[in-house]
Amino acid sequence: MPDALLLAAALLCGIAGMGWLALAMDVHWRQLRSGTPARKIIVTLRVLGSTALAASLALCLTVDHVSMASLVWVMTLAASALIIAFTLSTRPVWLAPLLVWLPART
Amino acid sequence: MLQSFRHSMTWVHTWFGLALGFVLMVCFFFGSLSVYDREIDRWAIPASRFEPQPMPSFDRMLEPAFRRIQLTKEAREEAQTRNEEPLPDTLPLHEWGAYTTHRDPVLSMWSGFELTRPKDPDNDHVYGVMTLDPRTGQELSEDKLKIGSQFFYPMHYELHIHWLGLGYWIVGLAALIMLVALVSGVVMHRKVFREFFTFRPKKQTQRSALDLHNLTGVVALPFHFMFALSGLIVFAGIYFPVGETMMKPLAKAHQKLEASRTGLPEEAAGIPAPLASVDAMVAEAQRRWAARGMAGEVGFLGIHHVGDANATVSVYRAGTDRVTLTGEGIHFKGPTGEVIREDDPKTAAAGINDFVTGLHLQHFRHWLLRVLYFVGGISGCVCIATGFIFFVGKRKRQHAATGSQGARIVDALAVTTVTGMLIATATMLVGNRLLPEDLPLRGVWEERIFWSAWGLAMAHAFWRTAAVAQARIAPAWREQCWAVAGLAGLAAVLNWVTTGDHLFKTIADGYWPVAGVDLVLLASAALAIVAARKLRLREQAGAPAAKEDAPAPLETAHA
Incomplete structure (x- = not known):
């Protein structure tokens, strides 16, 4: 079952990546933290997000032929974006683990 | 030409999207089911399990x-x-x-x-x-x-309209309009990136419907575009039959x-x-x-x-x-x-x-990609359905004030193609489990059940959308949600009663074709119940408000 695990990891990377990209936006940042994020944090979040999405592609490529892997990846991104959007609209606090490395301001 | 390019695109998106949206709904929904056509076959023919x-x-x-x-x-x-x-x-x-x-x-x-x-x-x-x-x-x-x-499966590309091959042409035109709607939708949507993840379910129906419309349209945009385009390319030989018509002698010579x-x-x-x-x-x-x-x-x-x-x-x-x-x-x-x-x-x-x-x-073997295709197809359905809801919501007060029936008719057709289609599908599965096993022309009867159920759902939709003409939410939506919940649940129960293949057994055996269909039926039933209850709340909230509130123009940027 390593293929299934790798694909699950690809999906998780997709979700995390979309999550970080969303949290780099003021409106979604405010669903978890107060104020506006510092410029440096925004950049960090975007880099984290893009890296996670790239990692998701890499994982897809280890499982399948490049043509199949690219399709799986594009569809994974769509599904991840939907999951993040619905999580933000109903249970934003579930995304807190994505900011666990960042101490909340007191 | 309207005032601006964006206005022109809005006009195209609204009216072409509305006219062909009902067809697109059928294509996207039955296309999504076609991802699992062989699994549905197993469910419907127990001898092949x-x-x-x-x-x-x-x-x-x-x-x-x-x-x-x-x-x-x-x-x-x-x-x-x-x-x-x-x-x-x-x-x-x-x-x-x-x-x-x-x-x-x-x-x-x-x-x-x-x-x-x-x-x-x-x-x-x-x-x-x-x-x-x-x-x-x-x-x-x-x-x-x-x-x-x-x-x-054939429903999603030819609507079972065989006369003159008209079904293929209607679907082809709808696919073309889908491409147009996607491009014009991106043009008129000012905040593609700023609202990429935005869905606000607690706002007014209009606002949340538009959020969901944009969300499901934008995040699955590559999917929607590629499937509308590839669908056209699959049947290019029908839409552009040069080989059989203008170049027939050449085609014959080539064959030899x-x-x-x-x-x-x-x-x-x-x-x-x-x-x-x-x-x-x-x-x-x-x-x-x-x-x-x-x-x-x-x-x-x-x-x-x-x-x-x-x-x-x-x-x-x-x-x-x-x-x-x-x-x-x-x-x-x-x-x-x-x-x-x-x-x-x-x-x-x-x-x-x-x-x-x-x-x-998709002849490939890839369970995850299949799931993702199904999700993409269903998000297309949500996109189209919320488009209808937005269209009606935007106009119903004005139409109620002027006595126009436009919004009501669109709402009735939307009910028919959204919940009505689900009712027809679930009823067909119920019929499949209830008809005698050795009935001659059993399949023909199943098709008759499907079309009759859809016809009844349409009649109900036109009857129970009268409220739209008074600028309220049509009870047809809620009532049909209950029907979907009942029928989908019944189909899963009947599968158990008539074949003995209940979910505990199929999951324990790892027989996912049947377990999967049952699970989706039960999930649909649950979702329909949630929708029906929410609709009830909105109807109650909206009933007195409709009398007091002045018509509030919403989102004038979107027609």
């Missing part, structure tokens, strides 16, 4: 089965209209075909016969079909409809040239000859694929000019390891079993065409 089988032995099982294939009465009558003289009892054989996939327990077989004196020499064949259980060599009754692959180039005879020799061992040819084909490092299950076996000295046997691979529609066909001389040729490598244009077609038809 076993593991997928490889192509069985031709010499021992398929040849005798092929010889049993007869024309149905309807096929014979139709063929008679194309023949100059009365057809003899036994028609000369022309070709045999057997097709399976990695998801098919049963084998589809067909036998082509030649007309004796065809009126049109290019239209001189008639086909008989058979569904075979490859474990036993016994045929399954053709009266049992494969609801997934024979009803839902190909036959002489490839060594695959176009015509029978007229000399009877027996067939060598096809099993040996299949083994040789599999040896050659293995030498090229490819997955080697046979997907399609075709025999041309059966019983003739010019007979050819073509063996194609089931292309489960690639997106592209592939087969790596290897062709043999029927009477001797020697290899005539292997298919040429694809040209660039043919390769792109096969890739785009394969992307849509």
Whole structure:
């Protein structure tokens, strides 16, 4: 079952990546933290997000032929974006683990 | 020309989207179900609930089965209209075909016969079909409809409108409009990136409907675009039939040239000859694929000019390891079993065409991509449905004030194509479980149940949307949600009662085709209940407000 695990990891990377990209936006940042994020944090979040999405592609490529892997990846991104959007609209606090490395301001 | 480019795009998006949206809803919904057509077939035909089988032995099982294939009465009558003289009892054989996939327990077989004196020499064949259980060599009754692959699947590309092939054309036009709607939608949407993840369910219906419309449209945009486009490309030969019309002599000449180039005879020799061992040819084909490092299950076996000295046997691979529609066909001389040729490598244009077609038809083996395609298709449905809701919500107060019925009619059609379609589908599955097993023309009855249920849902939709004309939420939505919940739940229960395959059993056995259909039915029922309860709350909240509130124009940027 390593293929299934790798694909699950690809999906998780997709979700995390979309999550970080969303949290780099003021409106979604405010669903978890107060104020506006510092410029440096925004950049960090975007880099984290893009890296996670790239990692998701890499994982897809280890499982399948490049043509199949690219399709799986594009569809994974769509599904991840939907999951993040619905999580933000109903249970934003579930995304807190994505900011666990960042101490909340007191 | 309207004031600005964006306004023009808004106009196009609104009105073309509305006109063809009802068709698109059908295409996206039944297209999504078609991702799991073989699994729905298993659910609908309990006798076929076993593991997928490889192509069985031709010499021992398929040849005798092929010889049993007869024309149905309807096929014979139709063929008679194309023949100059009365057809003899036994028609000369022309070709045999057997097709399976990695998801098919049963084998589809067909036998082509030649007309004796065809009126049109290019239209001189008639086909008989058979569904075979490859474990036993016994045929399954053709009266049992494969609801997934024979009803839902064709529904999504031709709507079961056969007259003049009109169904294909309507769907083709809808696909074209889908592309237009996607482009114009991006143009009119000012905050593609800023609102990429935005969905605010607690805001007014208008706001949340538009959020959901944008969200499902934008995040799955590559999917929507590629599927509308590839759907058009799959049937390009129908929409742009140059080969059969303006360039017919050229196409004929090309066919002859190909036959002489490839060594695959176009015509029978007229000399009877027996067939060598096809099993040996299949083994040789599999040896050659293995030498090229490819997955080697046979997907399609075709025999041309059966019983003739010019007979050819073509063996194609089931292309489960690639997106592209592939087969790596290897062709043999029927009477001797020697290899005539292997298919040429694809040209660039043919390769792109096969890739785009394969992307849509998904013959590959990939459970995750299948799930994601289903999610993409359903998000398309949500996108279209919320488009209708936004359209009605935007206009109903104004229409109520002026006494116009426009918003009400659109709402009734939206109810028909959203919840009404779900009711028709669930009712068909309920009917499938309740009709007597050996009822003659059982499949025809199932289709009648489907259309009748949809008709009733439409009547109910028009009756119970009167509230829209008073600028309120139509009770039709809530009532049909309850019907969906009841029918979908009932279908899952009936599957248990009539076959004994309840979810605990199918999940424990790991028989996911049936377990999956049941799970989706139950999930749909649960979702429908949630929707119905929320609608009740909104109706109650909206009833007094509608009298007091002044019409509030919402989102004037969007028509």
